[in-house]
Amino acid sequence: SQKIEQNSEALNIQEGKTATLTCNYTNYSPAYLQWYRQDPGRGPVFLLLIRENEKEKRKERLKVTFDTTLKQSLFHITASQPADSATYLCALDIRNNDMRFGAGTRLTVKP
Amino acid sequence: NAGVMQNPRHLVRRRGQEARLRCSPMKGHSHVYWYRQLPEEGLKFMVYLQKENIIDESGMPKERFSAEFPKEGPSILRIQQVVRGDSAAYFCASTAQGQEKLFFGSGTQLSVL
Numbered sequence: 167s168q169k170i171e172q173n174s175e176a177l178n179i180q181e182g183k184t185a186t187l188t189c190n191y192t193n194y195s196p197a198y199l200q201w202y203r204q205d206p207g208r209g210p211v212f213l214l215l216i217r218e219n220e221k222e223k224r225k226e227r228l229k230v231t232f233d234t235t236l237k238q239s240l241f242h243i244t245a246s247q248p249a250d251s252a253t254y255l256c257a258l259d260i261r262n263n264d265m266r267f268g269a270g271t272r273l274t275v276k277p
Numbered sequence: 278n279a280g281v282m283q284n285p286r287h288l289v290r291r292r293g294q295e296a297r298l299r300c301s302p303m304k305g306h307s308h309v310y311w312y313r314q315l316p317e318e319g320l321k322f323m324v325y326l327q328k329e330n331i332i333d334e335s336g337m338p339k340e341r342f343s344a345e346f347p348k349e350g351p352s353i354l355r356i357q358q359v360v361r362g363d364s365a366a367y368f369c370a371s372t373a374q375g376q377e378k379l380f381f382g383s384g385t386q387l388s389v390l
Contacts, residue, residue, distance in 0.1 A: 209370070210370075210379075215377055215378065257379075263308065266322055
């Protein structure tokens with residue numbers, strides 16, 4: 167069956183450390199993968215997109231990797247801050263911009 | 278340029294009533310997605326529409342649920358004869374033809390009494 171798994175429901179880290187979130191998928195061959203941030207009571211907000219032919223993408227303190235052999239994406243937030251506390255969702259393009267989301271990882275950064 | 282507008286923000290219905298959720302995409306966007314979210318859960322895909330066309334409705338329940346995105350006006354997600362299990366946050370997202378980034382609305386919280 168097709169699955170998108172973010173294998174940490176919740177992640178707690180100390181301010182200043184690097185947060186690493188994982189997104190694994192099975193039986194999909196996405197052309198690209200995206201990461202979104204969602205705050206309570208709000209809609210998700212786009213952060214980064216990485217394509218199947220890209221290994222790594224960076225944006226300020228954010229870094230995303232994409233391994234199509236392992237069928238995995240890693241999302242890193244370096245020098246984390248309490249303001250980074252939110253739920254982070256990965257999303258796969260299953261075909262022609264038809265997007266499916268994982269269940270999300272709730273990140274808490276403690277001061 | 279206004280973002281994706283969803284209304285109402287909160288909708289309360291009694292069992293058996295109809296719920297109509299509206300989504301106005303961003304200006305220039307021709308593609309709309311509807312997702313459902315329960316507390317502490319991810320976004321569950323429902324339907325993907327282009328103007329006047331349903332691209333993928335594989336996430337829609339076969340009964341009571343329908344969606345449209347007419348040539349003019351907002352996209353509508355319609356739930357007939359609501360049941361308590363329909364209570365959830367319903368999010369709409371839009372994107373332009375050929376673009377990949379989704380822009381989300383703030384959602385409609387449906388509560389069925």
